Amino acid sequence: MRTIDLRGRALSRDALLKLVPRAAVSAEVAVERVRPLVADVAERGEAALRDQARDFDGVTGHRLRVPAESIAAALETCPPEVEAALRALIARLRQGSAAQVPEERVTHLTDGAVIRQRWQPVGRVGLYAPGGKAAYPSSVVMNAVAAQTAGVPALALASPAQADNAGLPHPAVLWAAALCGITEVYAIGGAGAIAAFAHGVPEIGLEAVDVVTGPGNVFVAAAKRVVSGLVGIDSEAGTTEILVIADGSAHPAFVAADLISQAEHDEAAASVLVTDSEEFALRVEQEVASRAASTRHAERVAEALSGPQSAIVLVDDLRTAALVSNAYGPEHLEIQTRDDEGVLRDITDAGAIFLGGYTPVSLGDYLAGSNHVLPTGGTARFASGLGAHTFLRPQQIIRYERDALRELERPLRALAEAEGLPAHADAVTARFEAGKEGL
Template identity: 50%
Template sequence: MLRTVDISTSDLDDYRAAVPRAAVDVESALAAVVPVCDAVRDRGEEALREFSERFDHCLPEHLRVPVEQLDAALADLDPDLRASFEESVRRRRAVCEAAERETSSDVIEVAEGAHVTQRLVPVDRVGLYVPGGLAPLASSVIMNVVPAQVAGVGLIAVASPPQADFGGLPHPNILALCRLLGVDEVYAVGGAQAIAMFAHGVPGLCRRVDLVTGPGNIYVVAAKRHLRGIVGIDSEAGPTEIAILADETADPRFVAADLMSQAEHDPMAAAVLVTDSPALAAAVEEALDPMVDATLHADRIRTSLSSQQSGIVLVRDLEQGLAVVDAYAAEHLEIQTRDAAKVAARVHNAGAIFVGSWAPVSLGDYSAGSTHVLPTGGAAHHSSGLSVRSFMRAVHVIDYTRQALLALAEGVERFALAENLPGHANAVAVRRMS
């Protein structure tokens, strides 16, 4: 009944292809899904109702279930089944709370003889991308390699675009940092092709990886999206962005310099000042002109600062300013206000927060000790910057004695039957009856 695959005599670099796995044709599914997503985007609830009829063969009275219906469902729930639900919730919560306290390496006893351990395991092999276009970001070598090494990743490969000025090699600073960090698998490959190389592997050149991390241009981002699922990715990072929340106590030269520093990255970079002080806004604009004129990449900076993604947002007070920056969820957020630390503590959404006049984003880009691989485009609402945990996976190890299973068996069987999965229930029942 079960197909046997004998790989006992095999000695492969990669065993994934030898292990049975269902084929998933994402591309054909995508062709059907994209029109649905577009219709929901364009027509909202009308489309949702249309698709309910077409796919689910019914039309709900309410797309959002009323609270009264939720209350009624709970009231009508079989008491024994409810007990099964509650016990499952309790045990899951106990494990999650232990992980939240960073004691996840401990064995969690959810009941006598019933143990769950959350073991953190590093990714086996990663491909780290280091940009080399408008700015050869050697600092990205540090930001990618160090957390991967601390996580315990055994095999690390780096790719960076070849440079005509350096004989077709990546920038020397990038190569030097790789060597300094003990990374000797480095590729002179850039753009989407580098991501594809990591994801698929190239026979005789590069073994496929499990995870790709690192910033890049729109083509790198597009490749990550296309190949996601074949390979793990850190994020789909877009152009860099800075937001500064400042009041009248801020030094306009500092604010101007910090806005300019991020605009220097890319004509598409975003630089936003949020302030309740018209006087500060005017002073910042006055300080910017001579500062930009005097710098190397003046044209690039002016394009960024004058484009629709950048600007000054005047707010009525600091409360409104906080609401604005929380909604914006900047990759980099500077707080240059009175009592900056207290204000920063109230921010919920940002990739990284820089507190006060003496913590510019440039510090974080290089040597603060923090990461500069951060969520962009509002993704800080739900995502974090690259960290040691980005290179680790949580594996649950479940160890129950016979008595521990038997104490829970009827509840598990009841739960399984409620989901119309009698085979699940039987897997427990055969043990209970043995």
């Protein structure tokens, strides 16, 4: 891992934004690559999806819509311990998601003047589960349970076709779909899946959705940016990243293991350590070298850790470490210091935050009860992770009675005349004209 030494330097937020490590493929470049793919699906539908499956997944002649019986049959192949773990994840996530659903509130401004705040779920959601270098049944659960808890009535799931599974999505994805009660599943991957959700594909019975959610690589994230506005999106949950703030009190083996855990996702995954202790940084480097060489995906991990997106950042103190983290806006932030809560007070921008040496990111990936679909690429500075709230729209319902409206006639006219919109005021006055009462 390369080292970025920021000690002894007074850096502005703008300067930090330019100095924090980032992946070589920018979101802007990815957007230009996927835009033609999205447009092709919008224009040619099923034919475009089949071409993309051939080119990117090496699959031809498969059914794009997965038969319901195949989903049910897949669950019969799920190992009992995996099924038990998935059921535990579903139960924990339902609890965590329920806390994100606001209650309806009624505000009485005056007698006869009421505003009711309700949260209305969207009607239809497209959920994406990656299927590249690993299978992600946990991502299926994260998306589905959050949407179901919000009350979304219709869910569709897409995941890449697998050449070694007869053109179906990965069996583990189908296990999770079955356990979550999802019956509308498509063997479609990458940018094409996002485009299909946004535009619909009538030939295969895929109706357009209102919101597209789910993690993926940088190209999936870019496709979501392309279709944003046509449909809602959760966030640009692209290639994974972890940033660890640690001081000399942390255990170097814990930190090294956590950096490696995220690096095994993808060669473009980002692992960043920010510390005020050069000695601790060296100990972590040694641990990383030792552990990375023996992990199953050693080559992938080595490439991710040696890439421009990964680094050890040396700072003067933990307050500066927090400033670096805020500029980075990590998907996953771990704080392992003598005073975790003290550091947390300086943190404003992160997708999810893991406090203490016994709260690894991998816990959040699976069974913490939190959601692991989180903003990446610095977008945590303005976006939030997936939750039940992602699928809810706040709606204000206003009711005024006659006397309550009458009280506001004069001040409303003053504002309307000031803006040059007198008919706005006339719409109020019309209700008090002679002969119009009681309508």
